[in-house]
Amino acid sequence: MTAAIRVEHLAHRYGRRFIYQDLSFAVPAGKVVALLGKNGVGKTTLIRLLMGFLRPSAGQCRVLGEPSHALSPATRARIGLLFEGHLAYDFMSIAQIERFYRPFYPRWRRELYYDLVDRLGLSYDHKVGNMSCGQRSQVVLGLIFAQNPDLMILDDYSMGLDAGYRRLFLDYLRHFFLDEGGKTLFVTSHVIQDMEALVDEVIFLQQGGAVKQLPLADFRRDFHCFSFHLDGHAMPRADAVIESVDPHGREPCLYTFAEPARLAAHLETHWPQVRLGDERRLTLEDAFVGLTGKY
Amino acid sequence: MLSAILVKEWLKIRWAWLGLLALHLGMLGYLYLVVRHQFRVEHSEMIWYWAFELRRLLYEPIQYLPLISGVLIAATQFGPEMIGGRFRLSLHLPLRGDLLVWSWVAFGALMGAVLALLDAFALYWIIGRWFPREAAVSAVLTALPWLLGGWVGYFGATLALLEPAVARRLVYLGLSAAFLALLFQHRGYQEYDQVLPVLIAVALLFIPAVILPAHRCRHRG
Numbered sequence: 001m002t003a004a005i006r007v008e009h010l011a012h013r014y015g016r017r018f019i020y021q022d023l024s025f026a027v028p029a030g031k032v033v034a035l036l037g038k039n040g041v042g043k044t045t046l047i048r049l050l051m052g053f054l055r056p057s058a059g060q061c062r063v064l065g066e067p068s069h070a071l072s073p074a075t076r077a078r079i080g081l082l083f084e085g086h087l088a089y090d091f092m093s094i095a096q097i098e099r100f101y102r103p104f105y106p107r108w109r110r111e112l113y114y115d116l117v118d119r120l121g122l123s124y125d126h127k128v129g130n131m132s133c134g135q136r137s138q139v140v141l142g143l144i145f146a147q148n149p150d151l152m153i154l155d156d157y158s159m160g161l162d163a164g165y166r167r168l169f170l171d172y173l174r175h176f177f178l179d180e181g182g183k184t185l186f187v188t189s190h191v192i193q194d195m196e197a198l199v200d201e202v203i204f205l206q207q208g209g210a211v212k213q214l215p216l217a218d219f220r221r222d223f224h225c226f227s228f229h230l231d232g233h234a235m236p237r238a239d240a241v242i243e244s245v246d247p248h249g250r251e252p253c254l255y256t257f258a259e260p261a262r263l264a265a266h267l268e269t270h271w272p273q274v275r276l277g278d279e280r281r282l283t284l285e286d287a288f289v290g291l292t293g294k295y
Numbered sequence: 296m297l298s299a300i301l302v303k304e305w306l307k308i309r310w311a312w313l314g315l316l317a318l319h320l321g322m323l324g325y326l327y328l329v330v331r332h333q334f335r336v337e338h339s340e341m342i343w344y345w346a347f348e349l350r351r352l353l354y355e356p357i358q359y360l361p362l363i364s365g366v367l368i369a370a371t372q373f374g375p376e377m378i379g380g381r382f383r384l385s386l387h388l389p390l391r392g393d394l395l396v397w398s399w400v401a402f403g404a405l406m407g408a409v410l411a412l413l414d415a416f417a418l419y420w421i422i423g424r425w426f427p428r429e430a431a432v433s434a435v436l437t438a439l440p441w442l443l444g445g446w447v448g449y450f451g452a453t454l455a456l457l458e459p460a461v462a463r464r465l466v467y468l469g470l471s472a473a474f475l476a477l478l479f480q481h482r483g484y485q486e487y488d489q490v491l492p493v494l495i496a497v498a499l500l501f502i503p504a505v506i507l508p509a510h511r512c513r514h515r516g
Binding site: 051053073074076077079081083085087088089090091092096099100101102103104105 | 296298299302303306307375379380381383384386387388389390391512
């Protein structure tokens with residue numbers, strides 16, 4: 001399998017606090033992969049490491065076959081990067097910013113940029129700095145599409161966007177990937193439900209760098225939530241079979257990748273006070289919260 | 296690519312630069328009026344005596360203009376790059392980081408140099424209106440450390456703005472301030488003639504130095 005991104009035994013710290021100590025994963029070429037995790041687990045730090053803005057404390061990151069801290073200009077031309085907050089040159093206008101980026105990218109497709117920004121209904125003299133968050137996101141996305149990259153890395157594309165702009169963003173992403181083919185997308189977002197129709201695989205990043213990577217379809221099929229009742233007071237805890245327990249919901253429930261029969265056998269042995277209830281249907285957001293926890 | 300970079304830099308600084316141009320023209324016009332006034336109210340022998348015996352500089356009003364211009368050009372060029380971490384936008388461009396930064400500072404230094412040349416030519420012309428050619432040349436030579444102050448002000452502010460580490464930023468500011476203090480110690484005309492080549496050589500070290508903060512921005516640990 002050719003990996004567009006490969007991370008091996010990555011460790012990084014801020015001062016004495018380790019963000020990850022032995023993080024390894026790969027983003028297969030041609031796939032749409034979402035990096036999900038709670039606030040503060042290090043998603044944006046990971047993006048910065050992949051783009052060479054931070055040097056890891058240990059381990060290595062390779063992007064399109066090159067070390068992330070030494071990406072050649074030719075490789076950077078193949079990577080479309082959306083910075084958190086839709087960073088852009090605010091002092092430029094719609095037309096100026098397109099003219100600025102065009103000479104840097106040999107595969108520049110001007111029509112993809114204007115196809116998106118024309119929907120804004122703004123004059124081409126309109127400054128990016130005078131736009132709303134959603135409008136700016138369209139300009140930035142248009143620039144990334146026009147670059148025609150092989151790899152797109154979108155760091156929290158949904159920040160500051162209302163539902164309409166998010167939907168537009170996703171529609172354009174889907175069309176871009178279906179029409180163009182052969183592209184890889186690595187995306188982070190806090191809007192979990194958007195991932196359902198977009199991604200092939202998910203990488204759950206947890207505090208300390210624990211990572212779980214699997215196809216989204218497998219996650220949706222294999223991750224279960226069961227309500228339960230307690231005979232007694234000893235609340236079950238996460239272990240080899242139980243991923244997490246939520247005692248504070250409408251009714252207490254536990255989350256697991258195990259099939260009901262295996263779970264029941266495990267509970268009988270280790271948590272006999274737990275009486276398993278019905279399985280609950282989960283949205284992707286429910287499953288994400290179940291896996292990563294509420295707090 | 297280079298023309299795109301230069302256009303971008305111009306977009307950032309154009310209003311500040313045009314404002315500085317107006318300021319320089321205004322100050323040079325003021326200088327012209329001051330010198331003309333001196334010759335109208337005093338005998339020319341007295342003014343010559345002030346200038347070349349008492350070593351009083353008639354053109355001191357413009358001495359800090361290059362420094363102010365250098366700092367302001369750097370602020371308008373690199374301030375927008377550092378707000379919100381926009382510097383990363385440029386560092387992600389498919390271009391070597393050192394070439395990118397050098398093209399930036401080349402543009403900024405060039406825009407400062409245009410103002411400096413304006414000052415030099417105008418000073419030569421103004422003094423040459425009332426003094427012999429040798430005095431006009433002397434005025435320009437006397438003003439050279441002030442023009443160098445513009446270079447130091449520009450590069451010192453650039454280093455401080457690009458540098459991600461606070462401690463190093465303070466070091467750059469301190470070194471630049473110390474260098475600038477050296478350039479404004481004059482007590483009369485042409486006092487820097489002998490030492491100016493050394494000062495210029497030291498000032499040229501700013502050129503490779505500007506790569507360091509950009510490199511540290513790119514590879515923060």
